[in-house]
Amino acid sequence: MATPRLNRDYERRPYWHATMSPLHDRSGRQLPDSVDVAIVGGGYTGVAAARKLAIQGAKAVLLEARTLGWGASTRNGGIAHPGFKWGPRSLEKKYGPELARQLYAESMEALELVFGLIRDNGIDAELRPNGWLELAWAPSHFEDFEAEARALGAFRTQARVVPKDQLRAEIGTDAYHGGLALDPGGVLHPAKWFAGLVGLAERAGADLHEATPALAIRRQRDGRFVVETSRGAILAKDVLVATNGYTDGAAPNVRRRIVPIGSYIIATEPLPEDLAHELSPTGRAYFDTKNFLSYWHVSADRRMVFGGRVSFLPTTTDRTARLLFRRMLEVHPQIAGYRVEYSWGGKVAMTFDRMPHIGRLGGVMHAVGYSGTGVLMSTYLGTRAAEWLGGGEAPALSRTRFPIVPAPYEGRPWFLPVVGEWFRLQDRLAVRGIDQGRAADPEQGPDPGA
Numbered sequence: 229m230a231t232p233r234l235n236r237d238y239e240r241r242p243y244w245h246a247t248m249s250p251l252h253d254r255s256g257r258q259l260p261d262s263v264d265v266a267i268v269g270g271g272y273t274g275v276a277a278a279r280k281l282a283i284q285g286a287k288a289v290l291l292e293a294r295t296l297g298w299g300a301s302t303r304n305g306g307i308a309h310p311g312f313k314w315g316p317r318s319l320e321k322k323y324g325p326e327l328a329r330q331l332y333a334e335s336m337e338a339l340e341l342v343f344g345l346i347r348d349n350g351i352d353a354e355l356r357p358n359g360w361l362e363l364a365w366a367p368s369h370f371e372d373f374e375a376e377a378r379a380l381g382a383f384r385t386q387a388r389v390v391p392k393d394q395l396r397a398e399i400g401t402d403a404y405h406g407g408l409a410l411d412p413g414g415v416l417h418p419a420k421w422f423a424g425l426v427g428l429a430e431r432a433g434a435d436l437h438e439a440t441p442a443l444a445i446r447r448q449r450d451g452r453f454v455v456e457t458s459r460g461a462i463l464a465k466d467v468l469v470a471t472n473g474y475t476d477g478a479a480p481n482v483r484r485r486i487v488p489i490g491s492y493i494i495a496t497e498p499l500p501e502d503l504a505h506e507l508s509p510t511g512r513a514y515f516d517t518k519n520f521l522s523y524w525h526v527s528a529d530r531r532m533v534f535g536g537r538v539s540f541l542p543t544t545t546d547r548t549a550r551l552l553f554r555r556m557l558e559v560h561p562q563i564a565g566y567r568v569e570y571s572w573g574g575k576v577a578m579t580f581d582r583m584p585h586i587g588r589l590g591g592v593m594h595a596v597g598y599s600g601t602g603v604l605m606s607t608y609l610g611t612r613a614a615e616w617l618g619g620g621e622a623p624a625l626s627r628t629r630f631p632i633v634p635a636p637y638e639g640r641p642w643f644l645p646v647v648g649e650w651f652r653l654q655d656r657l658a659v660r661g662i663d664q665g666r667a668a669d670p671e672q673g674p675d676p677g678a
């Protein structure tokens with residue numbers, strides 16, 4: 229049978245943008261001269277911080293270089309899952325049992341915060357809290373799932389191993405060696421959730437500005453900061469950097485610790501009801517265990533939203549659409565014949581330890597580096613940063629060291645093609661049973677988008 233060809237007439241923009249009500253223009257508003265807190269970056273992190281600071285009665289200003297949500301917050305896969313790249317056993321090994329538990333607990337608090345804000349405020353974010361399914365790309369990955377489920381149980385998260393012969397009850401594919409099903413988490417419409425969060429922030433009194441890049445952050449002798457913007461300087465007692473995968477020279481200390489990586493998604497036309505049900509009988513989010521991972525779900529209007537880390541080289545949405553289309557049909561050949569209607573990408577922030585980070589560098593606070601956990605963790609860490617700035621408790625995540633990328637590096641990740649080839653090799657070896665990556669650390673969890 230001939231390989232189905234990808235149609236070329238899809239829109240090169242996020243499906244989420246096409247289906248959200250446009251946010252109104254917040255450019256050209258008068259900037260304050262001085263504030264308690266200047267927030268740089270207007271995605272989930274920055275807007276969540278602005279909301280919380282307004283609730284706490286602080287005078288804060290949010291500066292977004294382009295438009296609110298222009299970064300990953302309205303482009304992502306919409307998969308909301310607790311946990312990190314590392315499962316409980318690896319977390320314990322890295323951080324000790326006490327801190328590991330606290331870190332995991334914070335990821336569960338992140339889920340409660342986001343789902344709670346959506347529910348309590350009646351935000352139409354198409355939230356479907358049906359959990360997620362991790363899919364074993366190699367037999368050795370499936371063998372790890374049993375121990376991972378036990379470790380998750382000890383962290384009070386129920387996880388169920390799904391053998392290959394029972395996989396069809398969870399997902400309409402035989403392409404994997406089995407799965408691990410977890411109930412906490414789900415999927416949402418990321419841009420509608422973002423718009424809802426902006427509404428909450430502004431109702432609380434947040435002062436949000438678009439088309440206002442921060443150009444430099446300087447500390448004065450008196451400990452206060454001058455934030456130079458394209459529209460003048462602002463004096464701030466504190467600064468929060470919330471720029472994640474889009475971090476630029478305004479925050480060189482943060483940029484030195486983050487590797488921006490492209491992640492890409494395609495969305496099909498709406499699928500017939502019976503096919504959508506066959507693909508996703510339980511309505512979960514899905515990821516696989518590959519290094520070049522894929523992540524996907526069936527949207528509320530029955531589109532296949534299929535994303536992945538398809539290239540570590542500079543690329544285009546046309547090239548990534550072709551690669552994702554091919555991968556999608558390997559997993560779900562049933563979709564052949566249905567059109568792709570959208571293709572897009574955005575930047576995630578990977579850190580060298582694959583963990584999110586919150587803390588201070590040179591006195592400037594940051595909440596960044598979500599490494600694929602940002603749909604939940606960004607709102608959470610933005611909120612916790614605001615609480616911490618207001619005198620509240622420091623999050624457990626602030627107790628982990630934020631490593632520098634161990635290579636001469638000023639924001640242009642020249643080493644990514646080499647890393648990409650290494651990952652590709654690991655994926656090939658894994659299916660042949662010569663598993664290096666996951667065997668070395670068998671508890672890698674999902675990192676959608678990353």
Ligand SMILES: Cc1cc2nc3c(=O)[nH]c(=O)nc-3n(C[C@H](O)[C@H](O)[C@H](O)COP(=O)(O)OP(=O)(O)OC[C@H]3O[C@@H](n4cnc5c(N)ncnc54)[C@H](O)[C@@H]3O)c2cc1C
Nearest residue numbers: 269271272273293299300301305307442574601602603677
């Ligand atoms: C394609 C894709 C799929 C993803 N899928 C998932 C997923 O399914 N689940 C998950 O958990 N995570 C996913 N992610 C990651 C998640 O979207 C991010 O972690 C999260 O949105 C980060 O939010 P943020 O507010 O920190 O940063 P962003 O939303 O990226 O916002 C940063 C903002 O900072 C602004 N900025 C940068 N520099 C300056 C400056 N100097 N001055 C002013 N503003 C500046 C940028 O313009 C940008 O708007 C995905 C990401 C992508 C790109």
